[in-house]
Amino acid sequence: MSSHGLLLAAYVPGSSLIHRAPLWLKFLLVVGCGMASFLIADWAVSAVVMTLLCGLFLLSGAGPARLLRAVRPVLPVLLAIGLFQWWQLGAPTAARIVLNVLVCVVAASILTATTPVQALLDGVASLARPFRRFGADPERFALTIAIMLRSIPFVAGAYMDVRDSARARGLERNPRALVLPVFISTVAFARQTGEALAARGLGEPEDPED
Amino acid sequence: MLDRVTVRVSVDGRPAPKTLLEELSLNLTERRIGVIGANGSGKSTLLRLLNGLVPPSDGTVRVDGADTVRAVREVRRRVGFVFTDPLSQLVMPTGREDVELSLRRSIRNAAARRAHAESVLDRFGLLPLADQSIYELSGGERQLLALAAVLAVDPQVLVLDEPSTLLDLRNRELLRRTLAGLRQQVILSTHDLELARDMDRVLVVDDGKVVFDGRAAAAVAHYRDLSAAGLPAPGGGPAGSGLGGLGGELAVPEQAGGRPERAGLEKA
Amino acid sequence: MTQTENPTKARAPRRRSRWNATDLGLIAVFAALVAGSALIAAIPVGGLGVPITLQTLAVMLTGLALGPARAFAAVGLYLLLGFAGLPIFSGGRSGLGVLAGPSAGYIIGFLLAATAVGWLAVVVLARTAKRTGKLRPILLFAAAMVSSIIFIHGLGILGMMVNAKLDFSKAFLADLAFYPGDIIKNVLAVSIALALHKAFPDLLLRRVRTADTRP
Numbered sequence: 001m002s003s004h005g006l007l008l009a010a011y012v013p014g015s016s017l018i019h020r021a022p023l024w025l026k027f028l029l030v031v032g033c034g035m036a037s038f039l040i041a042d043w044a045v046s047a048v049v050m051t052l053l054c055g056l057f058l059l060s061g062a063g064p065a066r067l068l069r070a071v072r073p074v075l076p077v078l079l080a081i082g083l084f085q086w087w088q089l090g091a092p093t094a095a096r097i098v099l100n101v102l103v104c105v106v107a108a109s110i111l112t113a114t115t116p117v118q119a120l121l122d123g124v125a126s127l128a129r130p131f132r133r134f135g136a137d138p139e140r141f142a143l144t145i146a147i148m149l150r151s152i153p154f155v156a157g158a159y160m161d162v163r164d165s166a167r168a169r170g171l172e173r174n175p176r177a178l179v180l181p182v183f184i185s186t187v188a189f190a191r192q193t194g195e196a197l198a199a200r201g202l203g204e205p206e207d208p209e210d
Numbered sequence: 211m212l213d214r215v216t217v218r219v220s221v222d223g224r225p226a227p228k229t230l231l232e233e234l235s236l237n238l239t240e241r242r243i244g245v246i247g248a249n250g251s252g253k254s255t256l257l258r259l260l261n262g263l264v265p266p267s268d269g270t271v272r273v274d275g276a277d278t279v280r281a282v283r284e285v286r287r288r289v290g291f292v293f294t295d296p297l298s299q300l301v302m303p304t305g306r307e308d309v310e311l312s313l314r315r316s317i318r319n320a321a322a323r324r325a326h327a328e329s330v331l332d333r334f335g336l337l338p339l340a341d342q343s344i345y346e347l348s349g350g351e352r353q354l355l356a357l358a359a360v361l362a363v364d365p366q367v368l369v370l371d372e373p374s375t376l377l378d379l380r381n382r383e384l385l386r387r388t389l390a391g392l393r394q395q396v397i398l399s400t401h402d403l404e405l406a407r408d409m410d411r412v413l414v415v416d417d418g419k420v421v422f423d424g425r426a427a428a429a430v431a432h433y434r435d436l437s438a439a440g441l442p443a444p445g446g447g448p449a450g451s452g453l454g455g456l457g458g459e460l461a462v463p464e465q466a467g468g469r470p471e472r473a474g475l476e477k478a
Numbered sequence: 479m480t481q482t483e484n485p486t487k488a489r490a491p492r493r494r495s496r497w498n499a500t501d502l503g504l505i506a507v508f509a510a511l512v513a514g515s516a517l518i519a520a521i522p523v524g525g526l527g528v529p530i531t532l533q534t535l536a537v538m539l540t541g542l543a544l545g546p547a548r549a550f551a552a553v554g555l556y557l558l559l560g561f562a563g564l565p566i567f568s569g570g571r572s573g574l575g576v577l578a579g580p581s582a583g584y585i586i587g588f589l590l591a592a593t594a595v596g597w598l599a600v601v602v603l604a605r606t607a608k609r610t611g612k613l614r615p616i617l618l619f620a621a622a623m624v625s626s627i628i629f630i631h632g633l634g635i636l637g638m639m640v641n642a643k644l645d646f647s648k649a650f651l652a653d654l655a656f657y658p659g660d661i662i663k664n665v666l667a668v669s670i671a672l673a674l675h676k677a678f679p680d681l682l683l684r685r686v687r688t689a690d691t692r693p
Binding site: 139143149189192193195201 | 282283287298302314360
Binding site for chain 1: 498499500501502503504505506507508511513532556559579580642666669673674678
C-alpha cells in the first residue's frame, strides 16, 4: 500500500522560471506538443523540438537523471517501433515517429515535474468550470480525480495479490477464482469510499431538490 | 441532539426482504450514548440512520428537527460520522490535505482553509505528521486523524462506528480521553466494554431489536448474559450455570456473530 | 446504499439522474482499475509494440458492471488523466503522444467499447430478468464480443493504419494476434460481472429492475 508515490513522485519542488510559469501555459505546452506530433513531417524538426524541450526540462532543475527515468519506461516499446518502422519505411520516418513520441513524454514530464498534484487538481477543476452550464460540477470532478489517484495503489496491490496467488497455486487452475477476489474487493472498496464521502457531506450533488 | 428516531429498516433482498432493524422509537438526548451488541445485530444500521447513510424504510429520523431523508445535507453538516477503519474514510494521501478537503465547502479561501486545517491538526497533536502519507501513520494516529477531519467542520453530534476495534490498548486509551474531552454529543457503537462504561446511556441491540436501554453498568451486565446464553459452556452444560462470573467473561462478544462488522455496511 | 429505494430525491426531471457519492466512488475506482490493469504485466506482442494486458478485461468489465453512463465516465476519466500526463497507459506511457503511436486506436476504442457493452448489458439484464439458465451469460458474452470487435479491434486496426502506416491487410493480421486473448478475457469479464451483480445487487441489477417496473 505504501507505493503511493509510484506515479506521482515526479514533482520536484523548486522556484525555477518553469515552476513559476502559469499552469495554463504548461498545459498548453503539453497539448501543443501532442498536436505537433501529428503535424511535424520532418525528423530534423522533431529533433530540434526534442532538444528544446530537454533544455527546458533541465532548466527546471529537476536534473538529467529524472529526465531519463521519465523516458525509460517508453524506451523498449519505442525501440521495437523504431526498428519495425526502419525496416518498413526507412530511417527518416522511423526517427520522426520515435522522436515525436519522446517529445510528448518530455513535455508531459515538464508539467508534472514542476507542478504539485494539488495545483494540478485545482487546474483541472478550473478547466472544467466552463462545462458547468452542461451540468458539470468542477468540485465533484476534482474530487473524483483525487479518489482515483488514491485508489491506484489499492488496485495495484490487489493485482499483485492475484499475481502472487497465481504463482502459488498455478495459473492453470480456474482463472476466474483467481481474479474474482480482486474485483469483489475493489467494488467493496469503491462503495466504502463512496459511503465515507457521503458521510462527510462530500461528493453528493448540490441541492438535489431543485 | 437527536430528538426523534422512529424507524424500521429493511432491504429488498432475495429470496425475501430482510429486516435489519425492527420498529423502534427513541429519543437520543444524553451527551454520551453507547450502542453495544453482537456483530450483525443492527448496531451499524442504527448508527447509519443517524446521518442519513441508511434511509429508514418506514418512519423518520430527525436531528434537531431536520429529517435525515429530506434534509440530508443539513443533517450531515450537523452529524459527523467516523468509521471503524480510518483508511476507508481518509480520502487524501496526507492528513493536511484530508482536513483541507473537509473544509473545502465551508472555507472558500485557500489560505484561510490552510490555516484552519493547521489549527485543527494542532489541537489533536497531529501537526508534526501533517505531511506524512496516511499509510505511514500508526492505527491510532490514523483514527485520530479521521476524527480530526470530521471535527474540522464542527458538527453538533459525533457518531462513531466501533472506533476502537482496530486499536491497541494504548491507542484505545488515547481515543477514550479524546472523546471524553469533546463538547459534541457522542453516539458510538463498540465491543469495548470499558469504553461503553464511560457512557451516560447504553442501548443493547440484538437481532435488529433494542433489548435494553439504560445505565451503562446495567446494560453491560445485560449484554454479558445475552452473549453467554446459548453458548456451550467449557464444562459442557449451558453457560452461566454454576460458572459464576467466569462464564460471562468467557463469552467474548466478538466471536458470537462470526461475520466481520463490515457486514453492516454491505447489507446497508 | 440503495438509492433506487429512495425516490424522494435525485429523480427530479433533470437532464440526467445525478450521481451520488457512491457513484463517484465507483467511477473513480473503476478508472483506477483500468489504469492498474495497464501497468501490471504488459507483454509486447510481435514487433509492433502494442502490448497485451489485462486492460481489455478491465475495460469490458467496467461496462458490464456499471452500465453505459458510469462506464463512459470511468474510462473517460482514465483517458483524460493519461492524456494529461499521468503515466497510466500500457507500458507506463502517458500524454497525447500515445495518439501518435500505433495503439492510439485501441485506447480510443476502449471508451466506446465500454459504453457500448454497458448499454447492451442493461438491455440484456432487463430482458432476461425473469429467465434463469445460460441465456443471460451467452447474450452478455455476445454483447462483449460485438462491442470489442467493432470498437476495440476496428479502431485498433484503423490506428495502426494511420499511425504506423500499415496497409489494411498487415494491420488486420497484427490485430488478429489479440483475438484469442480477447475471447478468453471476455468470457472472464462476463463471469466476473455476473458474480459482482450477485454480490452487489444494487450495483446495476436493481437499477435495471426498478427502471423496468416503473410505468
